[in-house]
Amino acid sequence: MADLPRLELNARIARTSQGLHDHLPVTGLDALDILLRSLPPTPTAAGVTNDFGLHLYSPHSDYVSRYLRTAEHLDRSLAALARMTGYFSTELSVRHFLADFPDETMKTIDAWSRDEDFRVRRLASEATRPLLPWAPRIALPADAGLPVLETLYDDPHFYVRTSVANHLGDIAATRPDLVLATLHRWKVSGRVTGEQFAFLARNALSNRLKEGWPPAYALLGYTPDAPIALTPLVLERTELRADDTLNFSASLTATATAPVHVMSVIATTGPSGPPREKVTFVRRATVEPGQELRLTKAHPLRSTAWWKVSPGSYSLALQINGRRFPAVPFTVLDT
Numbered sequence: 001m002a003d004l005p006r007l008e009l010n011a012r013i014a015r016t017s018q019g020l021h022d023h024l025p026v027t028g029l030d031a032l033d034i035l036l037r038s039l040p041p042t043p044t045a046a047g048v049t050n051d052f053g054l055h056l057y058s059p060h061s062d063y064v065s066r067y068l069r070t071a072e073h074l075d076r077s078l079a080a081l082a083r084m085t086g087y088f089s090t091e092l093s094v095r096h097f098l099a100d101f102p103d104e105t106m107k108t109i110d111a112w113s114r115d116e117d118f119r120v121r122r123l124a125s126e127a128t129r130p131l132l133p134w135a136p137r138i139a140l141p142a143d144a145g146l147p148v149l150e151t152l153y154d155d156p157h158f159y160v161r162t163s164v165a166n167h168l169g170d171i172a173a174t175r176p177d178l179v180l181a182t183l184h185r186w187k188v189s190g191r192v193t194g195e196q197f198a199f200l201a202r203n204a205l206s207n208r209l210k211e212g213w214p215p216a217y218a219l220l221g222y223t224p225d226a227p228i229a230l231t232p233l234v235l236e237r238t239e240l241r242a243d244d245t246l247n248f249s250a251s252l253t254a255t256a257t258a259p260v261h262v263m264s265v266i267a268t269t270g271p272s273g274p275p276r277e278k279v280t281f282v283r284r285a286t287v288e289p290g291q292e293l294r295l296t297k298a299h300p301l302r303s304t305a306w307w308k309v310s311p312g313s314y315s316l317a318l319q320i321n322g323r324r325f326p327a328v329p330f331t332v333l334d335t
Contacts, residue, residue, distance in 0.1 A: 013058045013059050017059045020059060028068070029073060031068075032076060032080055035063060036080060038060075039060070043086040048086065051118075052088070053085070053089055054088055060087070061088065061093040064080050064090075065093035075108075078097060078108045082120050085120060092132075095135055096136070102139075106144070109124045125145065125152055126167070129167045129170045130142045142170070142174050149182075152164050165203035168183070169207065172204060176205075184219065198220060209263070217261065217322045220261065225323075228253065228258055228321075230325050231252075233318065233326075238329070238331065240301060242301055244301050246330065247296070247297070248299070251292050254287040257288055259287075262281075262285075263320075265327075266315070267314065268313070275315075279319065295318065314332060315328065316330060
């Protein structure tokens with residue numbers, strides 16, 4: 001326990017899992033039985049108030065993946081992870097089983113996709129994501145989980161459909177045409193329609209929409225050459241500092257009814273190399289002839305894990321239905 005406060009989260013989980021292994025009076029399936037009996041009867045009884053669960057229970061599944069990942073205990077271990085996922089989502093542990101026992105684990109995952117518990121169904125999609133964040137990569141084809149998604153894409157629970165959309169987004173990183181064809185097929189099937197389909201498609205093709213990929217916009221009903229006009233962008237200030245707010249506005253008009261999908265593009269304008277870009281959703285609407293659509297946004301200039309705001313020259317542009325309109329410059333000053 002002495003150095004526990006200094007450890008990062010994953011190391012704390014591993015340390016607790018190791019403590020269970022060191023101090024439980026039994027090992028193997030007897031230890032697994034103790035872990036399962038230690039769980040409250042339901043996630044609700046455990047105090048879980050969200051779909052993901054409580055980190056308090058993460059060492060349980062970590063123990064299973066570290067000490068019970070064997071051919072001898074495979075079925076019981078995977079069944080335990082399905083039980084535990086309601087207390088704390090177990091996709092990270094499942095991925096270790098996918099690495100060591102891919103065929104057997106995929107067979108179990110297929111059954112999970114039809115489980116009565118929505119958290120187990122979500123686990124089937126999440127565990128097989130090609131680019132699952134903060135997770136080890138698995139040596140499976142990018143589309144290995146697609147049969148699972150075919151079962152789940154019209155799931156009644158939003159938590160499951162969100163995972164399906166994120167999973168498709170991972171596949172789209174390397175195989176966008178496959179994702180586009182899959183979404184077309186799902187749309188034609190009639191199993192998912194309206195805003196439910198739009199949510200799947202927007203999230204699955206999120207990065208492709210940011211890149212301005214015309215097929216992604218076409219699938220969602222947006223025409224890149226829509227008959228629209230945009231007034232020049234107006235910035236409230238052109239000199240800002242990190243953590244300030246960039247306020248901008250413009251007006252959009254059309255000569256014919258046109259659905260529009262608007263994004264803002266903040267880019268660095270360095271002296272060499274391609275600019276770094278941060279693309280952010282602004283608005284979706286339908287523009288009618290003779291009506292002005294006012295576009296405004298307050299954009300905080302905050303650094304994130306993927307985007308660092310440094311002093312220098314920047315530009316802001318609007319991207320509408322994948323088409324970039326003229327950019328305007330601004331400067332981030334040194335603090």
